[in-house]
Amino acid sequence: xxxxxxxxxxxxxxxxxxxxxxxxxxxxxxxxxxxxxxxxxxxxxxxxxxxxxxxxxxxxxxxxxxxxxxxxxxxxxxxxxxxxxxxxxxxxxxxxxxxxxxxxxxxxxxxxxxx
Amino acid sequence: xxxxxxxxxxxxxxxxxxxxxxxxxxxxxxxxxxxxxxxxxxxxxxxxxxxxxxxxxxxxxxxxxxxxxxxxxxxxxxxxxxxxxxxxxxxxxxxxxxxxxxxxxxxxxxxxxxx
DNA sequence: TTTGAATACCTTGCAATACAAGGTACTAAA
DNA sequence: TTTAGTACCTTGTATTGCAAGGTATTCAAA
Numbered sequence: 001x002x003x004x005x006x007x008x009x010x011x012x013x014x015x016x017x018x019x020x021x022x023x024x025x026x027x028x029x030x031x032x033x034x035x036x037x038x039x040x041x042x043x044x045x046x047x048x049x050x051x052x053x054x055x056x057x058x059x060x061x062x063x064x065x066x067x068x069x070x071x072x073x074x075x076x077x078x079x080x081x082x083x084x085x086x087x088x089x090x091x092x093x094x095x096x097x098x099x100x101x102x103x104x105x106x107x108x109x110x111x112x113x114x115x
Numbered sequence: 116x117x118x119x120x121x122x123x124x125x126x127x128x129x130x131x132x133x134x135x136x137x138x139x140x141x142x143x144x145x146x147x148x149x150x151x152x153x154x155x156x157x158x159x160x161x162x163x164x165x166x167x168x169x170x171x172x173x174x175x176x177x178x179x180x181x182x183x184x185x186x187x188x189x190x191x192x193x194x195x196x197x198x199x200x201x202x203x204x205x206x207x208x209x210x211x212x213x214x215x216x217x218x219x220x221x222x223x224x225x226x227x228x229x230x
Numbered sequence: 231t232t233t234g235a236a237t238a239c240c241t242t243g244c245a246a247t248a249c250a251a252g253g254t255a256c257t258a259a260a
Numbered sequence: 261t262t263t264a265g266t267a268c269c270t271t272g273t274a275t276t277g278c279a280a281g282g283t284a285t286t287c288a289a290a
Contacts, residue, residue, distance in 0.1 A: 006209075011213040016128065018132070019128075044221075045220050046220045051280080055276085055278095075286070094121075102160075105159035131247080164249050167248050188257085191255095191257055193267080
């Protein structure tokens with residue numbers, strides 16, 4: 001199982017790099033609470049643990065990229081809905097560019113690899 | 116400078132996720148020594164420091180994904196040329212898949228963001 | 231009315247690791 | 261013999277993802 005170990009480890013590494021980016025992208029589409037963010041990321045095969053997302057949301061809030069409001073739920077405890085701020089949207093644009101740059105970089109190396 | 120700080124930080128994060136992948140891709144195209152790997156990555160805007168690459172190459176060697184040979188240079192000290200192993204090529208295939216999966220995941224979230 | 235299941239929130243402590251900084255050694259030219 | 265360029269490597273620090281453990285709410289069944 002060492003083989004998959006190396007790959008699994010790297011998939012995790014790759015995911016880490018885009019965590020904040022993914023969260024901002026999801027919140028740019030609409031307000032969500034922690035569990036629903038985790039679910040939406042899971043839907044596209046980006047797995048995040050609770051212990052990762054909660055501290056992260058708190059950090060993004062402190063940085064002023066996010067805000068939140070409490071909302072009652074009929075099926076359990078109240079939910080903390082996060083929303084993206086204007087500052088957050090500005091940063092998101094920068095992250096879009098960063099992601100594009102990285103993708104292109106990888107693509108270039110890949111092509112060179114085949115040339 | 117706080118704005119760029121957040122983005123710079125995230126660009127770094129994104130880069131980290133693909134370091135091993137990039138190295139394997141580059142070595143799949145041909146043998147290289149540490150400094151030339153750094154240069155090739157720099158060429159596609161993936162910045163890596165020496166203090167990152169040396170321990171990483173050593174780790175990949177230990178995992179059996181790489182090997183190396185010494186080669187004299189006419190313009191300085193001998194160079195340690197790294198080459199990818201069969202095991203390394205196998206792992207690389209897995210990383211290709213992991214990268215594709217991640218790219219598609221991000222792409223999906225991005226599109227949902229615009230829908 | 232208590233128990234259990236589902237949902238949601240959060241914190242603590244560990245482990246991994248990128249990188250800045252500092253160090254060695256070889257070659258060639260000034 | 262000193263300086264500049266190139267190449268190798270290690271140490272210590274700081275960040276941070278996440279497993280594990282914990283609290284609180286709702287609802288339904290026992």
